[in-house]
Amino acid sequence: MTTEQKVLTVEQKVKNIFNKVLDIAPEDIKSDAKLDESLGIDSTEMVEISVGIKKEFNVKLADNEIKKTHTINEIVGILKTRGIN
């Protein structure tokens, strides 16, 4: 399996969390879309997402990490730094 395919898998899993937790249609979830501006995600929804990430990847995102995250790509990037590929 190539590195690119592995990243895509994590990305798809993260998108699925957005779909499952917030009921946002998968086609509306773009990897580079601004979470707050394009998807209208507020602070409590981001906490819910981080709970979903903890359950899926067993990775706990710190509050300041969540606050700094602006796109799905950035979330995937953080997961990569924690060894999720």
Added chain:
Amino acid sequence: MNKIAITGIGIVSPSGMEKRAFWANIKAGHSKVNKITRFDASLYPSRIAGHVHDLDAYSNISSRLLKKIDVFSHMALVASEMAIQDAKLDLTQENLKRVGIFMGNAIGGWLYAETELRDMYLEGREGVSPFMASAWFPAAPQGQVSIHYGIKGYSKTIVADRASSLMAIAYAAKNLERDKNDFILAGGMEAPVTPYALLCCNTSGVLSQQNAQPQNAYRPFDKNRDGMAIAEGAGILILEPQERAKKRNVPVYGFITGFGTTTDGVNRIDPADDGKQLARAIRIALDDAKLSPSQIDYICADGAGTILGDISETKAIKQVFNGNAKKIPISAPKSMFGNLLGASGALDVITTLLAMEHKLVPPTINYSTPDPECDLDYCPNKAQTKEIKNALVINRGRGGINAVLVLQKEGKT
């Protein structure tokens, strides 16, 4: 009080959604109180309630938002949309900084709260939804309605037990009188058919335990009464000054012309047994409306269905109306759909307005054995034809809260 017109009605109730279905059930005297099956209530002393069944069919709220709000906010959103449509309002043409929201409830969003509390004990801190922070609290419906429509005017949430929404409607009328808003969405919502909320209502000792016959359990003013049945739902009204309603050329259901409120200062649950402070609230409301007791055609009673509640309410009415008390039809329409606690006042106002429109006094159902201490005309079991020009709505809450609203059919000429 100047005359404040009611131009829109939204109803989410066990007796039906929207005014037509609701009134058909009220007129016919149908009971909508049933056994609770939504959760296992078999060990509760009282396990009956009025349930709302069709909420989703009337809702245009996204599933994304529904995950973040309690059902009491959902009911408020659905009833608000019905009221806005009914009043023929186009909010895109209104100055939303001059639109207000005045709503009341007694217990908040407990379905959400207790589910999350359970998760906290089972799964720990991380098991609790972050939406809990904004879902459960009593002002949440006000917030959700304001967000949904972009409403930005002077608004308020009133928590005064079972008098909450009647007070919210009254204070909305006062707000319009002072020209703080152009119009207001006023009313209440309650969703107490949940395990913990039902338990709290049970321990307060005011619920009927006639579980074998749910539809006959809530029997206000009957000698064999043993308390109320709880219910869920929402009632929202559109309130605006008479002149504005006239300018918009929309039908007016009736006018709010007087309000009175007092407190008993006696007991944390029971009302004072002498009814004196409730009588004083009725007099204050009549003075506010510049009406004499002899001009009242109908009283929509609190009708708690408790021994003390009904006797003290009867005493208060007698103190104000003296010899005339027996000639005024009094009824507790909530005997049909249950007591919506903080939202009961909104449903009582709506029922009274529809009674004015249809010239029909709604019945108190399940009345079979007269109580010598409750000896007035409670309009037993069958609706009575009568033209209603002026009516009182009485609501009372635990801790001795008394609230009385005056409704009039006709406006200023």
